[in-house]
Amino acid sequence: MSIAKENGLSLADQVAHELRDDIIGGKLLSGMPLVESDLVRGYNASRNTVREALHLLGREGLTTYIRHKGVIVRRLTVADVRDLFMVRRTLESRAILAGKPLANQQSSGMADAIEAAELACEREDWRAFGTHSLRFHQHVVGLLHSPSFDAFFTNIVAQMRLVFSAAPDEARYQASWLERDRHIHHLLLEGHCQQAGEAMDSYLNDSERQALELLASAARH
Structure with a gap:
């Protein structure tokens, strides 16, 4: 200790x-x-x-x-998941649309998370993949340069991880997000904040829909 x-x-x-x-x-x-x-x-x-x-x-x-x-x-409910995504849209979209240039350290953190997710994907370690993908989104919130938001979002990430753990087939649930993380990172690198924001909104909308479908499926079984 x-x-x-x-x-x-x-x-x-x-x-x-x-x-x-x-x-x-x-x-x-x-x-x-x-x-x-x-x-x-x-x-x-x-x-x-x-x-x-x-x-x-x-x-x-x-x-x-x-x-x-x-x-x-904790087991999360449908209302919990909807609330999580409301928070994610508020913080992640705001972080991107703030329009600040992506610093080398920030870009490196995102790139490292994407690379780690790629390696986990190759190993078919979907538990690790989900964790590294969430780390990427922590770096997105880090664009706000707010220690308070960083600490708060760590809790959001932990709750999101509990959503992932309910997936009976993590490979199917996780695999599609890697390319979208990479695309958002590329847009941020190029300074296309508006497009990156739109890509993030689409990402979160699809992710929320899939998470809610996952909970509904788990409830039926």
Whole structure:
């Protein structure tokens, strides 16, 4: 837990950070039980620290307490998904339409996320693919140069990852997005912000429709 001290985080904040990263990384899936004793061992923390971390994640909408069952990774509803995409349109579209030139560091971050997604695609590691695709969109929000928005969007990304984890066929669900991420990055590199914004709007509309279809299919089964 030395990282907690280096970053000025409490131990509970650090455990929450690690749990959140494991959700984004696809290690903790929607509906998975979060057993205190397992977390104490897995994250090398006390029970009180783990409980506080789970409370923090509950406030962020990433975990849910079920009476007589304990804490689980949250299952998202149709209303949750619609709300997530409303947030994504607000932040990602605004970031693109702000029209600021793409700095080398920002472009490199996007390119690295796309390259990592390509490698994951080649390995057919669709869990990793979804994570890297979401990292690309974090870099898009990063164009706003707002640490507060960056922190807030990390939570949105974690919730989106829970949507992906409900897909019975992640290959079919994920594979089509790589080329569209690459296209948006290319438009940003060329300074075509209006076109990039339109491409992002189309991307998010299609992504929302697919996510809602996924939830409807999961509910039927």
